[in-house]
Amino acid sequence: MEIRKYKGTTEEEARRLVKEELGIDALIVSVKQIKPKGIFRLFRKAYVEITAARDDRTISKELPRINLKADDLLKNQEIIEDTDFNHKGNELDEFKQFIAKYSSKQKEKQIHSAETINSIKKSIDEVDEDKVVDEIKSDKLINKDIFIEEESIEETPTLKLIYNQLLDNEVDEPYANELMNGMVEYFVNNNPGIDELVSIVYKRVVKNLSDFQVIDTHIKSNPVFFIGPTGVGKTTTIAKIASLHTLIHNRNVALITADTYRIAAVEQLRTYANILGIPIKVIYTKEEMLEALDFFKDKDLVLIDTAGRSHKNKVHQEELCELLDSVQQKDVFLTLSVATKYRDLMKIVNVYKSLCDFKVIFTKLDETLSFGNILNIKMATKAKLSYITFGQNVPDDISEINPHKIARNLLGGEDDGSSE
Numbered sequence: 001m002e003i004r005k006y007k008g009t010t011e012e013e014a015r016r017l018v019k020e021e022l023g024i025d026a027l028i029v030s031v032k033q034i035k036p037k038g039i040f041r042l043f044r045k046a047y048v049e050i051t052a053a054r055d056d057r058t059i060s061k062e063l064p065r066i067n068l069k070a071d072d073l074l075k076n077q078e079i080i081e082d083t084d085f086n087h088k089g090n091e092l093d094e095f096k097q098f099i100a101k102y103s104s105k106q107k108e109k110q111i112h113s114a115e116t117i118n119s120i121k122k123s124i125d126e127v128d129e130d131k132v133v134d135e136i137k138s139d140k141l142i143n144k145d146i147f148i149e150e151e152s153i154e155e156t157p158t159l160k161l162i163y164n165q166l167l168d169n170e171v172d173e174p175y176a177n178e179l180m181n182g183m184v185e186y187f188v189n190n191n192p193g194i195d196e197l198v199s200i201v202y203k204r205v206v207k208n209l210s211d212f213q214v215i216d217t218h219i220k221s222n223p224v225f226f227i228g229p230t231g232v233g234k235t236t237t238i239a240k241i242a243s244l245h246t247l248i249h250n251r252n253v254a255l256i257t258a259d260t261y262r263i264a265a266v267e268q269l270r271t272y273a274n275i276l277g278i279p280i281k282v283i284y285t286k287e288e289m290l291e292a293l294d295f296f297k298d299k300d301l302v303l304i305d306t307a308g309r310s311h312k313n314k315v316h317q318e319e320l321c322e323l324l325d326s327v328q329q330k331d332v333f334l335t336l337s338v339a340t341k342y343r344d345l346m347k348i349v350n351v352y353k354s355l356c357d358f359k360v361i362f363t364k365l366d367e368t369l370s371f372g373n374i375l376n377i378k379m380a381t382k383a384k385l386s387y388i389t390f391g392q393n394v395p396d397d398i399s400e401i402n403p404h405k406i407a408r409n410l411l412g413g414e415d416d417g418s419s420e
C-alpha cells in the first residue's frame with residue numbers, strides 16, 4: 001500500500017488529482033484544509049490536502065498532469081516535487097528544467113508582490129473604524145460612477161493587487177469592478193499611496209455592508225420566521241437567538257415549529273426549548289399557526305422554525321408561501337450558508353425573493369476562509385444583512401454582522417469575521 005498526498009486549490013481539484021493518478025478505486029485517508037502560516041501566508045493561498053492510498057501494483061505509472069498550463073505549474077510545484085521523476089527517463093529532464101526556470105521567475109515576481117501585499121495588510125491594520133464611518137457619508141469618490149475597464153487595472157499593479165485580493169476572496173467580478181470604480185482615474189490624477197487606495201475600497205465595502213438589522217432586544221418583536229435550504233443551520237440559529245434573548249436580555253421568548261417533515265426536527269427544537277425553559281408549539285397548518293401566535297401574543301419574541309426545503313421544489317415553496325402569507329406582521333430571515341457556491345446562492349435567493357421580503361443570516365463562516373459571498377449577496381439583492389454564525393456552539397457562535405471584519409477579510413487582512 002502506498003500513501004500519497006495531493007494538493008489542490010479546492011477539494012474538487014485535489015480529488016481530481018487523486019483520481020487521475022490513483023484511479024477511481026483510490027482510498028481517501030483524509031481531507032484537510034491547509035492555511036499557510038507565517039511568511040508563507042504572503043506567498044501561498046490556503047489549499048486542500050488529500051491523503052490517499054492505493055495498492056502499489058495498481059498505481060498508474062503515468063506522470064500526472066504533464067499537460068499542465070504554465071500558470072498551474074507553480075501552484076502544483078509541490079505536487080510535482082513530491083512525484084518521483086527519476087524512473088521517467090531523459091524526456092522529463094527538460095520538463096523539470098522548465099519548471100525550475102518558470103518557478104524561479106514567478107518567485108521573484110511574488111517577492112515583489114509580497115511587499116505590496118504586506119503594505120495592503122499594514123494599511124488595513126491602520127484603518128480607524130470610527131473615522132471610516134464618519135467619512136463614508138461625505139466621501140465623494142464613493143459616489144463616483146465612472147465605469148472602469150478591467151484592462152486599465154491590469155496596467156496598474158497596485159490596483160491590480162487590491163482587485164486580486166477581492167477576487168481571491170470570492171467577490172464576484174462585477175462587484176469587484178464596482179468597488180474599484182473610478183480608481184484608475186483617481187490613481188492617475190492624484191498618485192495616492194497604497195494606504196489611501198486600500199482605505200477607499202475598505203470604505204466602499206463597509207458602506208455596502210452597513211445596512212443591516214438584527215432583532216431588537218427592547219421592543220416587542222413581530223413574529224420571526226426562519227426560512228432557507230436544508231441543513232444550513234436554521235434550527236441551531238433559532239436556538240442561539242432564543243438563548244441570547246432569554247438569558248442575556250431577559251425577554252419572554254416562545255418557539256413555534258412548522259418543521260413536521262422530519263420526526264427529529266421537532267425534538268431538536270423541543271430539546272432547546274426545555275433547556276431554556278421556554279414554551280414551544282408544533283403546528284401543521286396555517287390555521288394552527290394563527291392559533292399559536294394568538295396563544296403567544298403576550299410574548300416579547302416568537303421565533304418560528306420552518307422545514308428546510310429545496311428551492312427547486314415548487315410545491316414545497318408554495319406551501320411555505322401560504323404559511324408566510326397567513327401572517328401579516330412578520331419578519332423573515334433567510335438563512336444561508338456562506339460556504340454555498342455563489343451561483344447556487346443566487347438561485348436560492350431569487351426563488352425566496354419571489355416569496356417575501358427577508359433579511360439574510362449567513363451561517364458557517366467557520367467552514368470557509370473567504371467571505372466574498374456575503375458581499376456578493378448583499379450587492380446583488382440589496383436585502384438587509386443581520387446575523388452571522390460561526391460554529392455549532394449554542395449560544396456562543398453567533399453575532400451581528402461586523403462590516404469592518406468582513407472588509408478586512410475581503411482585503412486580505414487577518415480577520416476570520418467570527419467574533420466581535
Ligand SMILES: Nc1nc2c(ncn2[C@@H]2O[C@H](COP(=O)(O)OP(=O)(O)OP(=O)(O)O)[C@@H](O)[C@H]2O)c(=O)[nH]1
Nearest residue numbers: 230231232233234235236308363364389390391392
Ligand atoms: N460549522 C457550523 N455548523 C453549523 C453552524 N450552524 C449550524 N451548524 C450545523 O449544521 C447542521 C444543521 O443544522 P440545523 O440547525 O439542523 O440546520 P437546519 O437548517 O435547521 O436543517 P433542516 O431543518 O434539516 O433544514 C448541524 O450539525 C448544526 O450543528 C455554523 O455556524 N457552523
Ligand SMILES: [Mg+2]
Nearest residue numbers: 234235259265
Ligand atoms: Mg431545522
